[in-house]
Amino acid sequence: MDTPHIRILSVGTALPGPPVDNAALARRFGMDALWEQWVDAFIGTRHRHLAVDIETGEIGASLSELGVEAGRRALESAGVRPEEIDLVVMATATPEQLMPATVNVICDALGIDDVATYQLQSGCSGAVQALDVAHQLLQTGRHRTALVIGGDVLARFYDCDARLDRLPPDQLVNYVLFGDGAGAAVLSADASAGRCELVSVRTRLTGLNRPAGATMEWFGPVDRDSDRPAATEDYKAIEKRVPEMSEETLHELLDDLDWRPEDVTYLLPPQLSGRMTRRIVERLGAVGGAVGAEEVSCVNETGNNANALVFFQLERALERLAPGERAIGIAIESSKWIKAGFALEGV
Template structure:
């Protein structure tokens, strides 16, 4: 089972922290705080900051990313046998955004699934798609991940009056979508998907992130913040869960840390990614990170990392990607391997030694 391609989409122009500070009337100290404790340089938002009006939906971004992934795979929408979308912020509760994207791509009469999850939803799309492809009934899956968190922004808010758990959302996140083509087609040059793990890890743990949806009755009876972060809990638990996800993968595959050539770490923020990477201790691995320029795009970020990895990944080499969902705490990860030889179809000596097989 191989990842043939990846594609991504970002809305609007890049917005730096200075532009955010000017829009919300925050002083230079706030900008310095963002640089020091978050580290994100730019992000892309699916709303117009001046008016608060939406510019692009998750379906818009997902469609663009999916078309890019299919084009790079040399496939058409009619080649897709299964579609899976992972998101925490669907455009509507119904119809499912995955089906809106399918309709735009002219895809019909196939299984489609939408997974409601935070950042681990991107990995969960691969887990579901791989399980379906493994049955032999399907050959090619289109997996998509993305989020549009800016829909929760109040552009009239006085950020200076917001508690930290709400304020952080204005600087931590960006909007975007990504897609990948996973297939059992004979493409030996494409990286093999060796393992996928997703584990719920939230027993007795308070949610670290909450996103609220409102009905008419909710709006009239309660004033509840649409989004809230317990960033201290996230700082405490995400590095630990990322380490556990790595151990899950390495134990399942029998790989050693020094045999991993590329690390795709969780992308909460630049600062958090640095802490997590240091803890994971892949001293010889090349880090593939995009969060500094895109912001935390939730379920899209893994696809931005995969897009870069597929362009740069040498043969032979191994890669490990990790994602953590901090609402009710899910640890997740996947492992890829690109073989050696002119077409990438010969397994490396260490792979022959390990006796690894494609999943």
């Protein structure tokens, strides 16, 4: 039996609240204009959407609420009813609870039941890992239609009373890098459906003997008063490793598919920050990896909302992808260094 060709039928996304710019962050946390200029120059991200009101510290949107909104939009756009879904895979680094799994809370709200569900705990590569799991399971023929979800609410880890001028760099950077959001895609094993084929998905752990570049803690009653920071980023290590890993991922995908660099119409690069994305795109062009490919990015408007980001890029790419055109997406996780990528082709 031939292996089914997996199609992406639609993508839906959801953002919480209005955009928060760098000036608003500076005012809230008592930083001066020089700090705002530093963010613009060295991070490059202009806006992010936060599920927490930084003035009051109140949570305005939960991860499951954002996931439901994104999932509903994806289903409606695909013209697929909840009862037609027989597989749901979700990726997140920030589940609402350890149990029940957030994916199952979302399914309940969408009216999806009696299906196989999986939740992956992962950072920025998690969305691609979720696509990989769904892609492989659909190819077995046991499932026909999948809903793949990715999202994070990272603002839960903000200390809205923090003095940013007293924080070390590995904690300070989190306040400007990240945003919140969710995305979802409907995938089908029906070869006659949709206009975009998910040709290939690739994920690889490459963190052997490498210190973690990012950490995120989970505190319980016993250690919630720990003095360990809730989240840290080794931004220098990330600046060094992520462009290298992006280049490796691009060439591995091209080699696997026997595609030439000039065959790629659209490039969906990693979205850590506006400045980092520019560096990665320049590097990939300089090595001949994606010369002429049109960049599909959104981080300057959405902030780095982790497992949601790939879906915001996919949403933009699907609007542009014409028959015969090809796209490559890359996502890199710095917590323990995971390379992930995928390839699309318009049909």
